[in-house]
Amino acid sequence: xxxxxxxxxxxxxxxxxxxxxxxxxxxxxxxxxxxxxxxxxxxxxxxxxxxxxxxxxxxxxxxxxxxxxxxxxxxxxxxxxxxxxxxxxxxxxxxxxxxxxxxxxxxxxxxxxxxxxxxxxxxxxxxxxxxxxxxxxxxxxxxxxxxxxxxxxxxxxxxxxxxxxxxxxxxxxxxxxxxxxxxxxxxxxxxxxxxxxxxxxxxxxxxxxxxxxxxxxxxxxxxxxxxxxxxxxxxxxxxxxxxxxxxxxxxxxxxxxxxxxxxxxxxxxxxxxxxxxxxxxxxxxxxxxxxxxxxxxxxxxxxxxxxxxxxxxxxxxxxxxxxxxxxxxxxxxxxxxxxxxxxxxxxxxxxxxxxxxxxxxxxxxxxxxxxxxxxxxxxxxxxxxx
Amino acid sequence: xxxxxxxxxxxxxxxxxxxxxxxxxxxxxxxxxxxxxxxxxxxxxxxxxxxxxxxxxxxxxxxxxxxxxxxxxxxxxxxxxxxxxxxxxxxxxxxxxxxxxxxxxxxxxxxxxxxxxxxxxxxxxxxxxxxxxxxxxxxxxxxxxxxxxxxxxxxxxxxxxxxxxxxxxxxxxxxxxxxxxxxxxxxxxxxxxxxxxxxxxxxxxxxxxxxxxxxxxxxxxxxxxxxxxxxxxxxxxxxxxxxxxxxxxxxxxxxxxxxxxxxxxxxxxxxxxxxxxxxxxxxxxxxxxxxxxxxxxxxxxxxxxxxxxxxxxxxxxxxxxxxxxxxxxxxxxxxxxxxxxxxxxxxxxxxxxxxxxxxxxxxxxxxxxxxxxxxxxxxxxxxxxxxxxxxxxxxxxxxxxxxxxxxxxxxxxxxxxxxxxxxxxxxxxxxx
Numbered sequence: 117x118x119x120x121x122x123x124x125x126x127x128x129x130x131x132x133x134x135x136x137x138x139x140x141x142x143x144x145x146x147x148x149x150x151x152x153x154x155x156x157x158x159x160x161x162x163x164x165x166x167x168x169x170x171x172x173x174x175x176x177x178x179x180x181x182x183x184x185x186x187x188x189x190x191x192x193x194x195x196x197x198x199x200x201x202x203x204x205x206x207x208x209x210x211x212x213x214x215x216x217x218x219x220x221x222x223x224x225x226x227x228x229x230x231x232x233x234x235x236x237x238x239x240x241x242x243x244x245x246x247x248x249x250x251x252x253x254x255x256x257x258x259x260x261x262x263x264x265x266x267x268x269x270x271x272x273x274x275x276x277x278x279x280x281x282x283x284x285x286x287x288x289x290x291x292x293x294x295x296x297x298x299x300x301x302x303x304x305x306x307x308x309x310x311x312x313x314x315x316x317x318x319x320x321x322x323x324x325x326x327x328x329x330x331x332x333x334x335x336x337x338x339x340x341x342x343x344x345x346x347x348x349x350x351x352x353x354x355x356x357x358x359x360x361x362x363x364x365x366x367x368x369x370x371x372x373x374x375x376x377x378x379x380x381x382x383x384x385x386x387x388x389x390x391x392x393x394x395x396x397x398x399x400x401x402x403x404x405x406x407x408x409x410x411x412x413x414x415x416x417x418x419x420x421x422x423x424x425x426x427x428x429x430x431x432x433x434x435x436x437x438x439x440x441x442x443x444x445x446x447x448x449x450x451x452x453x454x455x456x457x458x459x460x461x462x463x464x465x466x467x468x469x470x471x472x473x474x475x476x477x478x479x480x481x482x483x484x485x486x487x488x489x490x491x492x493x494x495x496x497x498x499x500x501x502x
Numbered sequence: 503x504x505x506x507x508x509x510x511x512x513x514x515x516x517x518x519x520x521x522x523x524x525x526x527x528x529x530x531x532x533x534x535x536x537x538x539x540x541x542x543x544x545x546x547x548x549x550x551x552x553x554x555x556x557x558x559x560x561x562x563x564x565x566x567x568x569x570x571x572x573x574x575x576x577x578x579x580x581x582x583x584x585x586x587x588x589x590x591x592x593x594x595x596x597x598x599x600x601x602x603x604x605x606x607x608x609x610x611x612x613x614x615x616x617x618x619x620x621x622x623x624x625x626x627x628x629x630x631x632x633x634x635x636x637x638x639x640x641x642x643x644x645x646x647x648x649x650x651x652x653x654x655x656x657x658x659x660x661x662x663x664x665x666x667x668x669x670x671x672x673x674x675x676x677x678x679x680x681x682x683x684x685x686x687x688x689x690x691x692x693x694x695x696x697x698x699x700x701x702x703x704x705x706x707x708x709x710x711x712x713x714x715x716x717x718x719x720x721x722x723x724x725x726x727x728x729x730x731x732x733x734x735x736x737x738x739x740x741x742x743x744x745x746x747x748x749x750x751x752x753x754x755x756x757x758x759x760x761x762x763x764x765x766x767x768x769x770x771x772x773x774x775x776x777x778x779x780x781x782x783x784x785x786x787x788x789x790x791x792x793x794x795x796x797x798x799x800x801x802x803x804x805x806x807x808x809x810x811x812x813x814x815x816x817x818x819x820x821x822x823x824x825x826x827x828x829x830x831x832x833x834x835x836x837x838x839x840x841x842x843x844x845x846x847x848x849x850x851x852x853x854x855x856x857x858x859x860x861x862x863x864x865x866x867x868x869x870x871x872x873x874x875x876x877x878x879x880x881x882x883x884x885x886x887x888x889x890x891x892x893x894x895x896x897x898x899x900x901x902x903x904x905x906x907x908x909x910x911x912x913x914x915x916x917x918x919x920x921x922x923x924x925x926x927x928x929x930x931x932x933x934x
């Protein structure tokens with residue numbers, strides 16, 4: 117019964133418990149990694165086998181936490197739906213939260229559909245504290261934790277998973293999952309629209325795995341929500357510097373944060389710059405503009421004439437414009453190549469400076485066209501056929 | 503349907519937290535009727551079910567001594583579950599937070615509280631692991647009831663998807679220990695048919711009806727001291743048999759002495775006869791020699807007397823064989839025992855040592871052959887088929903008797919003590 121869709125689970129569960137499970141399955145996002153929602157598997161019943169269904173009242177809940185997935189058993193009694201559930205915390209046999217820290221358990225209200233979800237969130241909080249306690253086995257990691265805790269930017273958005281990697285050798289390992297406080301709100305909307313998945317909340321998570329207690333093997337990894345990843349240019353945006361040996365998180369994390377912020381800034385700036393560029397070209401070339409990308413301002417096509425010779429110029433603006441130079445593709449309207457395409461030449465390097473504003477770029481571009489076109493014309497006549 | 507486990511597995515705990523003493527092993531058993539009663543209550547409930555286990559815990563110490571002279575003492579803590587007390591509903595003695603209410607607990611247990619040794623829970627289709635609330639409750643119960651090693655029995659009922667197979671699984675935990683928390687629970691007299699004995703449990707029988715019936719009909723089986731009458735009767739028979747055996751021993755001793763006396767007399771007479779014969783032979787020889795001084799002497803005649811004496815000896819053996827006493831077929835004679843200890847030259851034949859009393863042996867005991875046809879004469883006495891190998895005295899006899907035909911007159915002339923042997927008077931008659 118794995119990979120059960122939420123609807124199937126809701127169908128099989130006892131009717132009195134359905135509202136509770138509904139909020140867990142449909143809206144349940146706990147923890148930092150909200151792209152993965154809570155999953156329910158292994159629905160079973162506590163009634164006799166002759167009881168007609170649906171009467172399932174116990175299941176396994178999969179909760180993403182600090183890069184791991186916790187599998188907790190939740191046990192209700194279908195015949196007594198007003199009673200609070202019991203839990204088995206899977207492999208974490210030593211995790212025993214204090215009931216007084218779980219207000220939604222002490223005042224369990226079966227009539228409130230959010231009650232179970234809230235209780236799970238409280239349990240996760242207690243679990244987090246339990247994991248932090250386990251960090252005490254390594255003073256080095258405890259130091260990392262404490263230093264991060266003090267910083268208000270990171271302290272409150274942290275998930276820790278600590279444990280024995282290998283129960284035989286007793287090697288200690290821990291994973292820190294941090295939410296990076298990067299503002300993605302100004303990213304142009306068009307960039308965020310193209311993902312097939314439900315975008316959810318835009319979030320960047322940094323996962324740092326310590327494979328040993330002395331922090332000699334550290335593996336950082338950056339997770340971006342799909343829309344952000346796409347907006348920043350794909351998986352190449354996920355390259356982050358390696359963790360410096362002997363370094364600590366309180367230095368490294370802000371570094372990564374800054375890197376990401378810079379990238380976002382580039383992207384935002386790039387958008388505005390491109391808009392400016394296109395606007396300038398529009399004003400300079402007026403009727404010569406055939407079409408342009410009015411959403412992302414990434415493309416522009418011009419139809420120009422010089423001494424009765426007409427030609428097209430396609431301008432492709434890269435993501436990190438103006439840092440990166442736009443690509444100019446000259447295309448003849450008369451000549452074909454052997455493969456049946458219009459004869460064209462691509463120019464990537466021409467006089468350019470990122471410091472020019474839009475107007476200046478348009479003027480310079482015009483000048484360049486004038487200087488280059490004779491060359492192009494010759495080439496077209498020589499290599500292409502009409 | 504029931505999942506059965508056999509054997510008692512000891513768990514060695516490496517010093518559990520909160521446990522005093524060095525109790526290292528725990529074994530647990532539950533009587534068959536209690537187990538089935540718990541299963542019945544559980545299987546009939548339409549939700550999770552819980553209750554208390556009543557019984558007793560005792561400690562057994564086994565000291566094992568081995569050849570290395572290092573004796574190890576093992577402390578075994580034995581938990582016996584005699585009874586159970588099911589709770590009518592869930593959350594009957596604890597609240598939503600898992601806090602145990604002592605008043606409710608007392609109301610449920612009443613005066614059975616002191617015999618509580620654990621509690622149990624039944625839940626269908628769940629893992630064999632203590633849950634969050636169960637652990638919390640267990641800690642509180644341990645404190646409230648004052649049982650340091652409170653056990654927790656977890657029943658789990660697993661059904662397959664199409665309800666074709668159901669399994670009842672049960673695990674006994676002792677959660678107050680850090681390691682080895684699971685204990686194997688045995689159900690006596692249930693399981694492997696290779697087990698021969700019917701184990702009796704130490705559950706005290708508190709049934710009033712049982713006590714009443716036993717009291718009424720007990721007089722037929724028990725006498726005034728509480729001992730079963732049959733036992734007394736058997737003991738009386740045994741005593742009577744013992745007396746008889748003792749009496750027979752006395753008689754045997756008497757007859758043996760008489761027989762020996764007669765044997766002695768016979769030997770003396772034989773000696774006298776032999777002496778007389780020798781004298782006669784001497785005289786005749788002297789006469790012949792005197793006569794032969796005139797004629798040739800022949801050596802053939804010299805061998806005659808020895809042959810005739812040999813023949814007479816052989817002839818003497820046969821009749822003695824059937825005269826053996828019938829009461830004790832193969833007893834070692836007093837003289838046999840003496841001949842082993844003393845030298846061959848001893849002539850004393852009367853056994854006086856008390857150590858030589860005959861060993862009472864039952865008829866047909868495997869150690870000795872049943873009385874059968876005994877060897878007649880020398881030839882058969884040599885045969886070891888009479889089972890002479892059993893006692894060393896008989897071996898001696900055989901080895902000595904084997905020499906009989908070859909023994910020269912000089913050896914035979916040595917005084918041999920009178921010997922009662924299977925081959926008759928073979929030895930005794932060797933004196934000449």
